[in-house]
Amino acid sequence: MRYRTTTPADEPGLHALWAAAFPDAATVAALWNRAPGRHGRTFAAEDGAGRLVSALHYQPRPIRSATGRVQRVGCVGGVATHPDARGQGHVRHLLAAAVDAMTADECAWSLLFTATPRVYEGAGWRSFGAPGWSGPLAGRAPHAGAAAVRPATRADLPALRALRDGFDAVRPLTTVRGADDWEHRVPVWYAAPARILVAEDHAASGHAGPVAPASAQAPPGAAPSGTPAGFAVLRHPAPRQAELAEIALAPGREADAAGALLSAAALHARAAGATTATVRLPADAAIVAALPRFLADPVPAPTHYGMARPLLAPAHDVLATVTAPTAFHWYADSF
Known part of the structure; x- marks a missing residue:
């Protein structure tokens, strides 16, 4: 198994992988296709046959902190593993590579949304709630x-x-x-x-x-x-x-x-x-x-889909942002 960043030649494979994993794959691909520097921020697992079996990407986004200061945040999305390659630790490898890249990219912390938090807890992300x-x-x-x-x-x-x-x-x-x-x-x-x-x-x-x-x-x-x-x-x-x-x-x-x-x-x-x-x-x-x-x-009906991981910012600053009484992340800012 080879873990690497993607190239333009990987785009059909990425689109096929997302189509197998997401009901809204067209939306995921449409937004990813417009992301600047997307290939250097997209990480994939390639099997011996040259097939992409797992992938994720991150995009730096300007997000307001608890103090109102705008921070550069590494927003992780497009996390997908082909059904026949699950349970083999691919996402864990890709997350480790993404953490290194986001830190080098001067992201203060990382944000993602998921219905399967246990996948990310071992890599340092922690859940937070949202009202509903x-x-x-x-x-x-x-x-x-x-x-x-x-x-x-x-x-x-x-x-x-x-x-x-x-x-x-x-x-x-x-x-x-x-x-x-x-x-x-x-x-x-x-x-x-x-x-x-x-x-x-x-x-x-x-x-x-x-x-x-x-x-x-x-x-x-x-x-x-x-x-x-x-x-x-x-x-x-x-x-x-x-x-x-x-x-x-x-x-x-x-x-x-x-x-x-x-x-x-x-x-x-x-x-x-x-x-x-x-x-x-x-x-x-x-x-x-x-x-x-x-x-x-x-x-x-509060939710707990949000997860945050400190990178360059202190953990208490990140916690203050995601748990602030008025904090919220709008659906159209998904990634």
């Missing part, structure tokens, strides 16, 4: 407030970016998104049937309005008609299931925007055939207060 709730979808009336909600269009991109930057300004564990993230990463992770809902504040102009019905569609490329008060992302991870995966709220408008967005999300989710839902959002006061507008009986 689940339950049946709410059937409440539309939110009566100053914010009206509609599906986002590409014309909303500058407003969405500004809302995201403002909401995350001091939020630990969030990624500092650049133009390429908004142009390519966000559309990949939030492709249809997911949708981004925008809340517009018409109070200043005296044109307050109700939540847009689930059937309403803004015309392609339509210009925003009010001041953006927030946005939320509604996903459908499984049949008859919905998930709120991201939110951003404008300062001073948190309560009204959260209520409007969660009410509208429930209407859209029901129109798509969902009956149950999960919420993967931070436990901010405005979000928690608005939960009954999306879930009829919100039940806490």
Whole structure:
């Protein structure tokens, strides 16, 4: 068995390996294909026949720390082993190589998300939790407030970016998104049937309005008609299931925007055939207060998929970041 970094000639083998391991292999490959320096940061196990049987990659990402300082973090993803090569320690070898490379790449620490934490614990990663709730979808009336909600269009991109930057300004564990993230990463992770809902504040102009019905569609490329008060992302991870995966709220408008967005999300989710839902959002006061507008009986459902490993940063600094009360990592920043 040979362990090495990949070359452009390995791309068909990597794509085949990911296709055998992931239901969303096309998404994994699409994002990896755009990653700068990807081959030098992708590690693979090659058998005697020249077949890639195991692989993983890391990508440095700018992530906010507990103090608000932006750190270079080695984000590990694409971890896959062919079914007939599992249980042979390939991932352990690849993780060791990745740790050395991330340290040389001046990454302060490493981040990954997994449903199989035991694979990584022996290599120094430790799990941390994230808030969440689940339950049946709410059937409440539309939110009566100053914010009206509609599906986002590409014309909303500058407003969405500004809302995201403002909401995350001091939020630990969030990624500092650049133009390429908004142009390519966000559309990949939030492709249809997911949708981004925008809340517009018409109070200043005296044109307050109700939540847009689930059937309403803004015309392609339509210009925003009010001041953006927030946005939320509604996903459908499984049949008859919905998930709120991201939110951003404008300062001073948190309560009204959260209520409007969660009410509208429930209407859209029901129109798509969902009956149950999960919420993967931070436990901010405005979000928690608005939960009954999306879930009829919100039940806490925290997750422990996140794992962190110190590299150059002290372990206590990394722990402070991933366990901070307001810490959160958005789905569209997956790797």
